[in-house]
Amino acid sequence: MTSPDLPAELKAALDAKLRGFSRNDAAGRAASISKTYRDGGGSGAIRSEADALAYALARMPATYAAVTASLNALVGIRPDLAPTSLLDVGAGPGTATWAVAETFPSLQRFALLDANDALRTLALDLARDSTRLRQIHYDRGEARAALAKADAAELVVASYMIGEIGDAEQRALAALMWEKTRDTLLVVEPGTPAGYARIITLRERLIAMGAHVAAPCPHDGKCPLQPPDWCHFTQRLQRSRAHKQVKGAELPFEDERFAYVALTRAAVAQRPSRVLAQPVVSKIEVTAKLCTTDGLAFRKVPRRAKADYAAARRWRWGAAVD
Numbered sequence: 001m002t003s004p005d006l007p008a009e010l011k012a013a014l015d016a017k018l019r020g021f022s023r024n025d026a027a028g029r030a031a032s033i034s035k036t037y038r039d040g041g042g043s044g045a046i047r048s049e050a051d052a053l054a055y056a057l058a059r060m061p062a063t064y065a066a067v068t069a070s071l072n073a074l075v076g077i078r079p080d081l082a083p084t085s086l087l088d089v090g091a092g093p094g095t096a097t098w099a100v101a102e103t104f105p106s107l108q109r110f111a112l113l114d115a116n117d118a119l120r121t122l123a124l125d126l127a128r129d130s131t132r133l134r135q136i137h138y139d140r141g142e143a144r145a146a147l148a149k150a151d152a153a154e155l156v157v158a159s160y161m162i163g164e165i166g167d168a169e170q171r172a173l174a175a176l177m178w179e180k181t182r183d184t185l186l187v188v189e190p191g192t193p194a195g196y197a198r199i200i201t202l203r204e205r206l207i208a209m210g211a212h213v214a215a216p217c218p219h220d221g222k223c224p225l226q227p228p229d230w231c232h233f234t235q236r237l238q239r240s241r242a243h244k245q246v247k248g249a250e251l252p253f254e255d256e257r258f259a260y261v262a263l264t265r266a267a268v269a270q271r272p273s274r275v276l277a278q279p280v281v282s283k284i285e286v287t288a289k290l291c292t293t294d295g296l297a298f299r300k301v302p303r304r305a306k307a308d309y310a311a312a313r314r315w316r317w318g319a320a321v322d
């Protein structure tokens, strides 16, 4: 399992960038960028080197943790997966690329694309001293145009990106990303009802085009969850001192909620159930909410079934279980 915390090389690169920048200024910029996101705006508010760094300090640890958790789930289902090429769509500061590089030592070719010049420049700076990522190819441009001329890759990732474009654009982008996917497409979004809705729409569209779900769903059928319920997961990550200062936060950790789907060209052999919430453990039984091949199930594992109960006590939200 890849750790959800930023790799040492990336932390060091961020710390080095932060030297010479005021943390108070970074905190102010991060707060105003977050407000723009909360008000439904996108990354257009990130225009300068200082904005890009503030965004990276405030958000990169959490988006990295969410992408890593999604990749860990994918690897759980596809332990044989060893992609050699990556295409990171809406790559921003390169977050998903770092997470994918940590997860797959097999990767040799990294292609990134994004419309935001400040984030692209930061990504190249952060990667400059990395042994693996110094050779990344980062195209600046609108996603559809840049994707159209990009080479296909075994793994295509779009992390916290599709929410920044309109619905018609999302439809076209989903088809184009799938066209460029040789093996697996991973899309990660915030774990809000709106983020989940975007994931589900993309999932349905691409299944109709022949895709299969590798994770989190154990089936290619309709999502069994009914509103106001929605499928999402959570990943805890540690906050560094700079991270806490930029966010004006006290706690040494945060929990990032995210939604994701990993779609593959070939159907996966194994389809274990997915734990959809933290199971409730009592002295009598473990109760777990599961997505199974037959739909939603609330499984009760009684204490008297000793071995099963002991195993179920270890189940965690997001895990794949038999």
Ligand SMILES: C[S@@+](CC[C@H](N)C(=O)[O-])C[C@H]1O[C@@H](n2cnc3c(N)ncnc32)[C@H](O)[C@@H]1O
Binding pocket: 042, 043, 044, 059, 060, 063, 064, 089, 090, 091, 092, 093, 094, 095, 096, 113, 114, 115, 116, 119, 141, 142, 143, 144, 158, 159, 160, 161, 164, 165
């Ligand atoms: C919230 S950021 C996420 C960045 C990165 N993937 C991550 O997980 O940290 C969204 C990114 O999508 C990019 N983006 C949004 N719309 C785009 C478009 N139409 N074409 C290219 N990039 C776009 C933004 O510039 C921004 O870098």
